[in-house]
Amino acid sequence: MQRRSFLKASAATVATLAAPSVLSAATQKLKIGTYGGYFQESFDKYIHPDFTAATGIEVESIAEPTGEAWLVQLSQAARAGRAPADVSMMAQLPRLKGERAGLWAPLDESKVSNLGNLPDHFVHRYEDGKVYGTGAVSWYITLVTNTDTYAEAPSSWTALWDPANADKLGLMSLATNSFLLEVTATTYFGGTDILKTDDGVLQVMGKLAEVKPNVRLWYRDEGQFQQALETGEIPMGQYYHDVTGLAASQGKPVRSTFPDEGAVLDSGSWVVSKASKVIEPAQVFIDYMAQPDVQAKLSRFVGTAPTVSRELTDLTDEEFAAVSSDKTPILPLYDIYVDRGDWINQMWSEKITG
Amino acid sequence: MTDMPSQTAAPRWLGLWPAAMLTLFFLAPFGIMLAVSVAHRDVSGFYEWGFEWDSYARFLSVFFAKVMAVSLSVSLAAAAICVLLGFPFTVFLSAMGHTAQTRILVVLLSVLALSEVIIGFSLSTLLSQTAGIGNLFHWLGLIPEPRAYTPSLFALIAGLCYIGFPFAVLVLYPPVSRLDPELIEAARVMGASGPRAFFGVIIPNLRGAIVGAFILVFVFTLGSYLLPQLLGRSEHWTLSVHITDQAIYQSNLPFAAAMSVFLMLVALALVGLASLAGRERGAA
Numbered sequence: 219m220q221r222r223s224f225l226k227a228s229a230a231t232v233a234t235l236a237a238p239s240v241l242s243a244a245t246q247k248l249k250i251g252t253y254g255g256y257f258q259e260s261f262d263k264y265i266h267p268d269f270t271a272a273t274g275i276e277v278e279s280i281a282e283p284t285g286e287a288w289l290v291q292l293s294q295a296a297r298a299g300r301a302p303a304d305v306s307m308m309a310q311l312p313r314l315k316g317e318r319a320g321l322w323a324p325l326d327e328s329k330v331s332n333l334g335n336l337p338d339h340f341v342h343r344y345e346d347g348k349v350y351g352t353g354a355v356s357w358y359i360t361l362v363t364n365t366d367t368y369a370e371a372p373s374s375w376t377a378l379w380d381p382a383n384a385d386k387l388g389l390m391s392l393a394t395n396s397f398l399l400e401v402t403a404t405t406y407f408g409g410t411d412i413l414k415t416d417d418g419v420l421q422v423m424g425k426l427a428e429v430k431p432n433v434r435l436w437y438r439d440e441g442q443f444q445q446a447l448e449t450g451e452i453p454m455g456q457y458y459h460d461v462t463g464l465a466a467s468q469g470k471p472v473r474s475t476f477p478d479e480g481a482v483l484d485s486g487s488w489v490v491s492k493a494s495k496v497i498e499p500a501q502v503f504i505d506y507m508a509q510p511d512v513q514a515k516l517s518r519f520v521g522t523a524p525t526v527s528r529e530l531t532d533l534t535d536e537e538f539a540a541v542s543s544d545k546t547p548i549l550p551l552y553d554i555y556v557d558r559g560d561w562i563n564q565m566w567s568e569k570i571t572g
Numbered sequence: 573m574t575d576m577p578s579q580t581a582a583p584r585w586l587g588l589w590p591a592a593m594l595t596l597f598f599l600a601p602f603g604i605m606l607a608v609s610v611a612h613r614d615v616s617g618f619y620e621w622g623f624e625w626d627s628y629a630r631f632l633s634v635f636f637a638k639v640m641a642v643s644l645s646v647s648l649a650a651a652a653i654c655v656l657l658g659f660p661f662t663v664f665l666s667a668m669g670h671t672a673q674t675r676i677l678v679v680l681l682s683v684l685a686l687s688e689v690i691i692g693f694s695l696s697t698l699l700s701q702t703a704g705i706g707n708l709f710h711w712l713g714l715i716p717e718p719r720a721y722t723p724s725l726f727a728l729i730a731g732l733c734y735i736g737f738p739f740a741v742l743v744l745y746p747p748v749s750r751l752d753p754e755l756i757e758a759a760r761v762m763g764a765s766g767p768r769a770f771f772g773v774i775i776p777n778l779r780g781a782i783v784g785a786f787i788l789v790f791v792f793t794l795g796s797y798l799l800p801q802l803l804g805r806s807e808h809w810t811l812s813v814h815i816t817d818q819a820i821y822q823s824n825l826p827f828a829a830a831m832s833v834f835l836m837l838v839a840l841a842l843v844g845l846a847s848l849a850g851r852e853r854g855a856a
Contacts, residue, residue, distance in 0.1 A: 318615075392821055434805075436806045571809070
C-alpha cells in the first residue's frame with residue numbers, strides 16, 4: 219500500500235514538474251485511440267513513450283475497430299457521458315459525420331501552437347470557425363504494377379482503361395475506399411468539381427464503367443490483392459504506396475507509381491470526444507503530433523506521409539519518396555459521401571461492381 | 573393428472589431449458605433484427621428507433637432482385653451438386669468395411685474444421701494461373717497456355733460444394749447405413765436391374781434424407797459471404813456480400829437487417845416447399 223501510494227505520488231510530482239498546466243489531469247491517463255493492430259503497435263512503440271517523456275502525460279492506448287463502428291461507439295458513449303477514448307484517430311468520413319453531429323470537442327486554438335505547420339485541409343473546423351481536429355497521418359493510394367509483367371512503369375491512370383490490360387486489374391471494391399470517382403474525374407474531366415452534381419457523378423461513373431472488362435478483382439481484402447500482385451496473377455491495380463514499397467524492398471517484383479494526374483491522398487485525423495474530461499492534455503497531444511520532427515518519425519517508422527509540408531521536416535529525398543511525392547495529390551471529396559453516400563454507393567453497386 | 577411418480581429419467585421442467593436458450597439466443601436477436609429493419613437510418617452512422625418501411629422499399633428494385641436471384645441459384649446449384657455427388661458416395665461408403673467407413677468419415681469431419689478463409693485462399697491458389705492446375709494441364713499438353721480458373725462461377729460453386737459436401741454426407745449417412753439390404757435383394761429377386769433397384773427402391777425410401785441434405789447445404793451456403801468475394805466475380809456477389817457491405821462499410825444497419833429478413837423469408841419459403849414436396853411424395 220505504502221509503496222504504491224509513493225509511486226503514485228512521485229509519478230504525479232514528475233508530471234507536475236514537466237507540465238504544470240495539466241496538473242489536474244496528472245492522475246488520469248489520456249486515452250488515445252488508434253486502429254488496432256499495426257497502427258496501435260507502432261504508436262505504442264515509437265510515439266507514446268516519447269510523448270510521455272516530453273510532457274509527463276501518461277497514455278492509455280486504445281484499439282479502435284476500423285470502419286464506422288468506432289464512430290457509433292463514441293457517439294453512443296457520449297450520450298451516456300462517457301468517452302471510451304479521449305483522442306481518436308478517425309478516417310475522414312466518420313470524422314465528417316461526427317462533425318455534423320457535433321460529437322467532437324472544440325479545441326482552444328491558442329493552445330495548439332503547431333497548428334500553423336499543417337495545410338488547411340488538415341485543420342478541421344466547425345462552421346463557426348472553431349478548430350476541432352487535425353490531420354494525424356496520411357497515406358497515398360497509387361498505381362501499382364508487377365515488374366515481371368510490366369517492364370516499364372505506366373505513367374498515367376489511363377493505363378486502367380487500356381484494352382491491352384483486359385482482365386488484369388485489381389481495384390478496391392467501394393466508392394468510399396477506392397476513390398476511383400475522383401481518379402476518373404481528374405484523369406478525364408479536368409478535376410473533381412464535376413462530382414459536385416448528381417449528373418456529374420453519373421457521367422464519371424459512365425466513364426469508370428469502361429474499365430470493367432479490365433477488372434479481374436474488386437477487392438475488399440488487401441491481403442488477397444497484395445498476394446496476387448506479387449505473384450503476377452493480377453499484375454496491375456491500385457494499392458497503398460508505402461506497403462508496396464515495403465514489399466519491393468523485400469525483393470518482391472512490385473512497384474508503386476505516382477501517375478501524372480496524381481495519386482490519391484487519404485488520411486486519418488485526430489479528434490477529441492466531447493464527453494472527454496481531459497481536453498487540456500488531449501490538446502497537448504494534438505499539438506505534439508503536429509510537430510515536424512514527430513511527423514518525420516512517423517514517416518520513418520510507421521510509413522505514413524507527413525501531414526506537415528516537406529520543407530519543415532528533415533526527411534531525406536529517399537525517406538520522403540518512400541512515403542510521399544511532390545506531385546499534386548488527388549484529394550477525395552469526402553463531403554459528397556456524407557451528403558449523398560447512400561445514393562452514390564447504390565449507383566456504384568449497380569453501375570460499377572454490379 | 574396422476575399422483576404416480578414420473579417415469580421419465582429427467583424432470584419435465586428440464587424441457588424449459590432449451591426453450592429458454594432458444595428465446596435468449598435465437599428469438600431475442602431475431603426480434604432485435606426485425607426492430608432494426610424498420611428503424612430510421614441516421615446518416616451519421618447509426619439508427620433511431622421508429623417504424624418505417626424505407627429499408628424494405630429500397631430493396632424492391634431490379635438490382636436487388638438480380639442479386640437475390642444470383643444468391644438463390646448459386647446456393648441451389650451447390651446444394652444440388654452436393655446431393656448428386658454425396659448420395660452415391662454415401663451408398664458406396666456404407667457398403668465398405670467398418671474401419672474404412674470410420675476413416676473416411678473422420679476425414680470428412682476434419683474438412684469442417686477448416687475456415688472459409690482457408691478454403692477460399694487454397695482454392696484461389698489451386699485455380700490460379702501462376703501456381704494452379706492450369707500449369708499441370710499445360711504440362712500434360714491439354715491446353716496451349718497455363719490459364720486461371722478463378723475468379724469465376726465455377727470456382728465459387730466448387731468452393732461452396734467443398735464446404736457443403738461433408739454436411740450432405742453426414743446427413744445422408746445414418747439413414748443410408750440403416751437401409752435394410754433385404755429391400756434391394758427383394759427388388760433384384762423380383763427382376764429389377766441394378767439401376768432400377770437404385771432409382772426405384774433406394775431413392776424413394778430415402779427421399780426424406782435426400783431432401784434434408786439438400787436443404788441443409790442450401791441454407792448453409794446461402795449465408796456464405798467470403799467465398800463469393802474470394803472466388804467469384806463481382807456479378808456473382810451474393811446478397812450476403814451486400815448485407816456485409818451495408819452493415820460494416822456503410823453502417824446502414826436498418827437496410828442490412830431488412831435484406832437479412834428478406835433473405836430469410838425467401839429461404840424459409842423454399843425450405844417449406846422442398847420439405848412439403850418431400851413429404852407428400854414420400855407418403856404417396
